[in-house]
Amino acid sequence: MTAVQDGAAPQTHSGVGRFLGQSVKRREDARLVTGHGRYIEDVLWPDAWHVAFLRSPVARGRITTLDVSAAAALPGVRAVLTGADLNPLAKSFWQTAMGKDSPQPPRRLLATDDVRYAGEPIAMVLAENRYVAEDALELIDLDVDAQPAVVSDHRGRWGAARDEELVHPEYGSNVASTLPYPGMPTENPALEEVLSSAPHVFEERFHQHRYICVPMETRGLQARWSPDRDLLEIVSSTQNVHEVRSMAARLLGLSEVQVQARAEDVGGAFGLKCFVDKEELAVAAAAYSQQCAVAWIEDRNENLVAGGHSRTEDLTVTMATDADGTILGIKGHHVEDVGAYPTYGVGGNAGLAMMMLPGPYDVGQYFYSAEATFSNTCGMTPYRGPFLMETVAREQLIDIAAAELGIDPLEFRRRNMITTEQLPFTTPMGLVLETITPIQTLDQAAEIIGYEDFRREQAAAREQGRILGIGFASYIEGSPAFGAAGAEQVTVRMDMQGKALVFMGSGSHGQSVETTMAQVVAEELGIDIDDVRIIQGDTTSAPYGTGTAGSRTATTFGGAARIAGQKLREKILAVAAVALEASPDDLEVADGVVSVKGTPGAAVTVEQVAAMAYAGHTMLPPEMEPGLEAKHRIRNPPLMFSNACHAAIVEIDRDTGAVEIKRYVVSEDCGNMINPMVVEGQITGGVVQGIGGVFYEHFVYDGDGNPLTTTFLDYLLPTAADVPDIEIGHVVTPSNTPGGFKPMGEGGAICSPPALINAVRDALAPFGRLPNVQPLTPEVVLDVIDGTAAV
Amino acid sequence: MKPAPFTYEAPTTLGEAVDVLGRYGDEAKVLAGGQSLVPVLALRLARFEALVDLNRVDELAYVREDDGAVVIGAMTRQATVEADPLVARSVPVLAEATRLIGHFQIRNRGTLGGSIAHGDPAAEYPAVVTALDATVTVAGPDGQRQIAAPDLYDGPMTSTLSDDEILAAVSFPVWDPGSGFAVREMARREGDFATAGTVVGVTVTDGRISRAAISLFGMGPVPLRARAAESELVGADASGLDLAEVGAAAVADVDPPSDVHASGRYRTRVASRLVARALESALQEASR
Incomplete structure (x- = not known):
């Protein structure tokens, strides 16, 4: 997988310029650190009905009574919806990045008949405010006949999942997924040979406990279905507005043009908000079925218990070395607990961990296997470095091996x-x-x-x-x-004043995207950074994209921004060349002025160029398209x-x-x-x-x-x-x-x-x-x- | 995380507050700084027909000297206690313990009386009250009465105040010259409730310990006194102590709880060492 770049070849320079490579102060900070950030709870529609979820009090059991009539009768309550009301609305329920056909547990918006983890939503109250909604929750008559739960203890003994009790009977097994993938070799005989003959073999099982994203701003979503406008309008605290749109449209059988999604400031996510989970979709479904505006702000208790969990795994690493500590081979076996309903597919991170376990070392022979298991706990969700168990385990084993061999741990690393x-x-x-x-x-x-x-x-x-x-x-x-995530687009639009709006499908939630991407574009355009503004987080204005996740902002959006900026600069120079009666090759742009190299007197401002590009289009050569706009969709490895x-x-x-x-x-x-x-x-x-x-x-x-x-x-x-x-x-x-x-x-x-x-x-x-x-x-x-x- | 409906009462005098509370009986709860009560309400772990808010009862916020004791009004903010010169001079361990309560934002709202009435067994103030033999003044429909420290708590977060009584003030006796104090605690993070902790006070007269008090917190359902270890200390040569032995004696009879943060066994081991450290520090202070 080599890094190949197609299309416009990037101009090479050192990476440090007037803005690029500089510690420009974050333009987000003025509002964020003075309490003027605008999060979803700051923009709730005044007519929105507020949601509180009734959640399962036990990890596993059969629902024997669910009577919402008293709750529905409470003044201030618009409706109390159950799985019987909402689940039939769900036409399809899968995450774009995983694809329609990838295996996943049986999805449902609200639990019916049985519950599969403590905190699973069973019913949702729509009330005039959250206080009344929670009052109504207490009036719901719920009985659950608890059953033995499939749960690991915190020291990680879940490898032998209790197969007599199935988390998802429909799935047929508590094993959610395994590696190697079907069709791949099930062992590496050369590695086995190394392990049986090497002077030293070290094997340890490392455990990583359950710890979770915990953004300062919890999840939240408001949705409004307007039949007269034929529009489902959504505001969500998300890393990826396009995925919100796609998920909602697929769920309800709408076309993507019938759905608009946007985000305000997002107060952290760390992976929790790159996919769309059942509570958020239930809000969209409720808005659709009730034909009104519905809002849900996850509270901290919900966020901790049911907001998506992470880590929770064992990785056994076997490493062979020669007498001098040179690594001859590595084998990994990974066991993950993905909970009941992992947010994406079957949730495991072993596929990436398998690729990354060798790390920065020349490890010789290699093999990796893995098993992900369901349990009656909150589902797995991505958390910053979801596959990090490979580094957590490998780097510990290296220290253990170095100590046993009497080699300094730094020397051991350098050697390999x-x-x-x-x-x-x-x-x-x-x-x-x-x-x-x-x-x-x-x-x-x-x-x-x-x-x-x-x-x-x-x-x-x-x-x-x-x-x-x-x-x-x-x-x-x-x-x-992978997939669309490697092909992000940036569009740079310069209007008649000569300032740049930059549109991208990112979803900044703390990455300073408004600052860094403006640095890239201002550098290329030769205008001031204050004359560049980043527009993101809105499906009606952003190019299609996959949001901000996976450490891709600099490489995908930054790379695309750079090339889009270069394309627009070329256009600026081409228009200026007409005005200055010069060749574009003889022009340069800096500080908002295009001038003839070596003849600073012969110059026009970028604003003048912009005006000419639009209003003066009759002066442009016939083959030149008027206007100043450029886009680039990158193709990254x-x-x-x-x-x-x-x-x-x-x-x-x-x-x-x-x-x-x-x-x-x-x-x-x-x-x-x-x-x-x-x-x-x-x-x-x-x-x-x-x-x-x-x-x-x-x-x-x-x-x-x-x-x-x-x-x-x-x-x-x-x-x-x-x-x-x-x-x-x-x-x-x-x-x-x-x-x-x-x-x-x-x-x-x-x-x-x-x-x-x-x-x-x-x-x-x-x-x-x-x-x-x-x-x-x-x-x-x-x-x-x-x-x-x-x- | 929104509380169930309640009636809000905001009296401005202690007498009025007692009257209002009397009307509701056990259906009302007194609101002081709210640092423990409000989260409990928001999680609907508790509900009351009414909250009687003492924040407008100005007469309950004071620190003054009274007949060999420092008397502090219940609604005195923890941050005030922490910075008060009389407290620093006469009950220095109270100021030292205050700095271990939460973070400054919490101490700005939290009150002395609220913490003591709430009676969290892992909190600092109840342990100071217990160690120093402080006396609590409570006001009820029949007037005021005193509760001595050993009689203040029945169990975790359960004081012996009646439902119609309000904790009005706490009187901390000023120990004799030649006394020293220390508080030590182990907390998972800066500002957390203690996993285990201790408050130690000693008076040294002519090189011998004449008075000793050791309280333990986070170690049982209520703040504990290590009476056996104390009696072994009284009369002992202050410079010849085996501190580890005193620590071990202090935890000999405790049976602390286990929870997600630590086992009871860990708490016992650590409390023993904290007692030794606190005693060493208290003895140094006593000899200054």
Whole structure:
């Protein structure tokens, strides 16, 4: 899968210009940090009926009574809808990226007859406000005859799914999906040979617990069906307005031209809002069937319990090395718990994890297998770096193997990393890595954190009874841009004033798209960045697109913006050439002025050019189309790559097991940076999520499938007080895609968990082996220090 | 997460508040800073016919010295307690414990009386009240009465106040010169309720411990006193203590709960070490 770019060849320059490559301040911030962000709850229609869902109180059971008559009779209630009312409206229910025919659990908007996870929606109240709606919920007569639930315990023993109890009887099995895909080889005999003959074979099963997206703004959607306008109008907190439109249209059997979807500011998503789930579709269906406006704002309790869950998996990695620690082969077996109704397909992330497990290493022989299992829990949804288990497991196993071999963990990595001389490097999965720099980022991280000095400090600290540790992790971030996601369009329109509106199918939810894409376009057009405005999040104005997800903004939208900008600049010069009676080749544009090179007096402003392009079209040559508008739909490779190395230093409280992160260093190579400050912001946010995942966040079910961490009192997010300063170094190696950009939005979350766990493991080495569990609560840590068996 | 309907009452004097509360009996709840009550209402984990809001009862917000004690009105904000010079001088451990309550936004709204009346067994203030032998003044239809610290709690989040009584003030005795105090807690994050914690007070006279108090929080249904460990301390040489042994003695009889954050076994181990650390610090302060 090489990076091939068709169409207009990108002009090459260093990646740093007047705007490009500069830490331009975020234009989103003025409104967002002063409380003037406009989120969906800020734009609710005054005539909207407010929704509250009746949700299942148990994980699995049969509904024996469902009587909504008292609730429906409560003053202020318009209707109480059940599955019997809404489910027949659902004509079809599948996510565009997965395709119509990919396997998935039996979808339904509202539960009927039975319930399959605690929190599953059973009925929806439409009332004049949410207070009354919740009052009405209490008047619904619901009885559920609870049945034994298929639930994993939090230490991950779900591999043997209880097959006598089926989560989805219609599916016929609790096994949702497996790898290898049908038709692929079921083993790699060469790897088996390596594993049986290698001097050293290491095998560990790593567990990653359930932790979840938790955006500040929860999900929310309002919809209005107007029969007289033949229009379903939707406002949603989403990463992808076009998917909202497609899902709603398919669900209700409408044409996509009958549906308009848009988004306001989106207060975070992290993957939760790239697909459209049943609650959102139920709101659209209710608006359609009731012929009115309906609004639902997910509350925090709903968001935690039923908003979509993530992680929750085991990965067993077997690694063979020779006597010197050279990796000869790797095998992975991945078991994922995808819950009852994963939002996309059957939800598993093993397909991507399989591609990425070798990471930045030359691993020799390779094989990967996987099994995803349904359970009576909230369904799997994507969360920043959904496939990160590959890095979490591999980087831990490397530290364990290096320690057993008596090799420094950095040296072990260097010995096995893909070198610049090996590029382009084809991985065992057939990925072609062209511009990665794993050794350079490893060396830079080690230098910034002062690795050698730390080892001396650690030894001295151990003498004093202090417990310090350092951990490293390296990875390759693969950005999936499969199908339409690899073909985004940017349209640049300059009106008669000479300012640029830029239309794109992105769905910014914290990525600074309004700033970075304006930098790209302003750079190409030679006008001021304040004269460029980004328009996104509206199916009536944006080119068709797949929204913002998968770390693709810089590479797909940025690449397309660059080429669209170049095309428009050429048009500006062509029109100016007419005005200046010069050849376009002799012209340049800067600061909003087109001038003849070397003759600054011979110039016209871009505004004059724009006026001429429209109003002065009679002066243009007959073959020239009037106006100033250009578009480009990019064709990017299905996977693009960046790389990074993370390093953490921790100190552990001997009495409590509490872990303090004393330093955190990242060295990354995402190619040319559009805006280094934004790059660093993305990394920082991702690292904070890794800190949360390793030390604090854990969504817990009891053995019967009852959720236990249903508020922020028990689901612990890291706060500013729990996060260290994050130091970031850059290695810049441009990619071969337009602009030289690389994907980097998810890496902070991917690489931080193993770096932190490795630091704790290193710190605890004098006491004993850290068990392969997550999260690393103070109790897990203290058990190692005190030599007490884990509970 | 919207509360069930309730009637809102906003009296402006303590007397009026007692009258209003008396009208509803156990159908009403007193609203102070709202930091625990409001989320519980929003989740519909509790519902009341009426809320009696004390936020306009100005007479309940004060800090003053009274006959060898520091008396603090129930509606005094935690942030006020934290910054009050009299508290800092005379009941310094109360200020120290206040800094461990939530975050400053919470302390700006949260009140001393609200926290103590709510009685979360993992909260700091009930543990300070318990350790210092503070006395609570409550107002009811028959006038005011005092409740001594050991009699204040029946169980988790259950005080011995009657439904028609309002916690009006808390009196913290000022310990003798030569005393030292410390509070130590383990919390998963900055500002969380304690997984385990302790408040320790000692008075040292002529090199020997003459008074000792150890309370434990997060360790049982109510804040606990480690009476056996305290009695071993009284009379002991302040400089010759085996701190770890005192810590172990302090948790010898506790049976703390297990939850998603930690097992009871972890709580016991950590509380023992926190007692040792707190005692060391309190002894240092006492000898200054």
